[in-house]
Amino acid sequence: MRKLITGLLAAVALQSALAAPLPEVTVYKDPDCGCCTEWVKHMQESGFQVKQVNTRAMDVERQRFGVPPHLASCHTAKVGGYTVEGHVPASAVKKMLAEKPSVRGLTIPGMPANAPGMGPHIVGALKVYTLPKAGESSRLYSVE
Numbered sequence: 001m002r003k004l005i006t007g008l009l010a011a012v013a014l015q016s017a018l019a020a021p022l023p024e025v026t027v028y029k030d031p032d033c034g035c036c037t038e039w040v041k042h043m044q045e046s047g048f049q050v051k052q053v054n055t056r057a058m059d060v061e062r063q064r065f066g067v068p069p070h071l072a073s074c075h076t077a078k079v080g081g082y083t084v085e086g087h088v089p090a091s092a093v094k095k096m097l098a099e100k101p102s103v104r105g106l107t108i109p110g111m112p113a114n115a116p117g118m119g120p121h122i123v124g125a126l127k128v129y130t131l132p133k134a135g136e137s138s139r140l141y142s143v144e
């Protein structure tokens with residue numbers, strides 16, 4: 001019985017965590033980047049409020065947010081204290097916000113054709129990696 005109650009309480013806690021309002025996303029991107037704008041639309045359609053910051057110095061922003069060149073993509077976002085690099089699907093961002101992993105954030109390095117904002121998202125074929133904290137290494141976070 002106690003197990004059942006604990007389980008129910010956990011379910012309720014998870015549900016209220018999921019129902020919590022999504023934090024605002026701030027996206028740093030080049031003003032001429034078309035796929036970056038498409039990713040912004042994807043995030044908005046997934047329920048996020050998105051603030052856009054146009055800049056011609058993305059390499060400076062990436063350095064500021066701790067994104068190493070080999071994990072870099074076209075735009076960098078901040079959400080809930082995490083950094084999100086590139087065309088990471090909203091589903092993975094929501095998973096991270098719910099799970100609160102001890103990482104700097106998430107990335108999809110480069111610009112794969114099947115990622116949201118690039119082309120049709122082939123669900124189950126998109127690998128999302130962690131943006132590691134200093135001294136740690138990147139690992140696979142989820143397949144979306």
Ligand SMILES: [Cu+2]
Nearest residue numbers: 035036074111
């Ligand atoms: Cu892109």
